[in-house]
Amino acid sequence: MSTAPEPLRAALALAAAGVPVLPLRRGKVPFGNCRFCKDGACGGRPNMKTAGPCRCPAPCHAWAAATTDPHVLTSPVWASAWREAVAVAYHPGGAGLTVVDLDNAAAVTWARKTLPATRTVPTTRGEHWIYQGTMTSSNAVRPGVDIKSLTQYARWLGPGTGRMAALPAAVRALTVKEDTTPAGGAVASSLPARATWGRTVATGCRHTERYVRTGLERGLALVRARTESGAGSQAFGVARFLAAQHIECPGPCGLAAIGEEVVAAAVSVGVPENYARRAVANGLETTAERAA
Numbered sequence: 359m360s361t362a363p364e365p366l367r368a369a370l371a372l373a374a375a376g377v378p379v380l381p382l383r384r385g386k387v388p389f390g391n392c393r394f395c396k397d398g399a400c401g402g403r404p405n406m407k408t409a410g411p412c413r414c415p416a417p418c419h420a421w422a423a424a425t426t427d428p429h430v431l432t433s434p435v436w437a438s439a440w441r442e443a444v445a446v447a448y449h450p451g452g453a454g455l456t457v458v459d460l461d462n463a464a465a466v467t468w469a470r471k472t473l474p475a476t477r478t479v480p481t482t483r484g485e486h487w488i489y490q491g492t493m494t495s496s497n498a499v500r501p502g503v504d505i506k507s508l509t510q511y512a513r514w515l516g517p518g519t520g521r522m523a524a525l526p527a528a529v530r531a532l533t534v535k536e537d538t539t540p541a542g543g544a545v546a547s548s549l550p551a552r553a554t555w556g557r558t559v560a561t562g563c564r565h566t567e568r569y570v571r572t573g574l575e576r577g578l579a580l581v582r583a584r585t586e587s588g589a590g591s592q593a594f595g596v597a598r599f600l601a602a603q604h605i606e607c608p609g610p611c612g613l614a615a616i617g618e619e620v621v622a623a624a625v626s627v628g629v630p631e632n633y634a635r636r637a638v639a640n641g642l643e644t645t646a647e648r649a650a
């Protein structure tokens with residue numbers, strides 16, 4: 359093992375710590391797919407978004423090949439990749455992590471002003487900020503800022519410094535797209551049958567119906583007031599706030615119905631429904647995780 363290439367030695371150490379890894383070739387990109395996997399001929403791996411039956415022993419399909427299994431990492435097909443590898447990548451989502459990839463000095467400055475401190479790793483022109491917790495990956499959420507977590511790989515550039523913080527709501531909110539369509543009366547008609555919150559769906563809630571209803575109406579008014587922009591983020595904030603009212607309840611509190619009402623309010627001021635749903639789901643989920 360003393361002759362193992364440096365990237366492989368680093369990869370094995372990471373894998374032993376529970377971080378799924380893969381080799382990067384020249385250009386710091388994953389190795390291309392083998393001829394059986396080329397152009398998705400294999401259908402893809404089971405862990406991919408469109409899941410397929412691929413069990414290819416080669417490091418095909420980029421992040422989806424990342425593994426902690428030392429036998430796979432040192433297998434003959436991977437060994438030839440490691441001999442050509444110039445760097446190691448890891449699958450942040452597979453390790454329960456999210457990397458906020460800050461590409462340049464301006465992005466780093468923004469993060470220092472906006473995000474809670476966490477473990478940071480210097481990169482060529484910027485920094486990786488690493489948080490505990492996973493989310494959907496998204497590129498260019500702001501100028502020079504990518505989110506790498508599930509279904510993504512990130513380059514391994516060392517352990518970094520600083521204490522790792524839990525993935526904050528401020529980062530989750532970055533993937534909530536702002537609505538750009540102006541408010542209009544027509545969009546409301548495309549709404550699905552509207553679910554409303556009531557006692558029947560909140561059998562385990564310790565609050566009075568009036569308390570919940572008042573908070574909900576206040577939140578809906580905040581969302582509906584955002585007729586120009588920001589209704590998506592507002593929906594996220596309102597969902598998070600409303601869910602937080604119930605962290606002490608034995609449940610169920612009918613949070614899904616509350617979420618539906620917030621979605622409907624956001625859609626009524628022009629937020630595309632899929633964005634609204636994601637914003638609200640993220641908001642409810644953020645609180646649920648904090649309560650756990």
Ligand SMILES: [Zn+2]
Nearest residue numbers: 392395414418
């Ligand atoms: Zn393959």
Ligand SMILES: [Zn+2]
Nearest residue numbers: 395400412414
């Ligand atoms: Zn394949």
Ligand SMILES: [Zn+2]
Nearest residue numbers: 563604607611
């Ligand atoms: Zn409750």
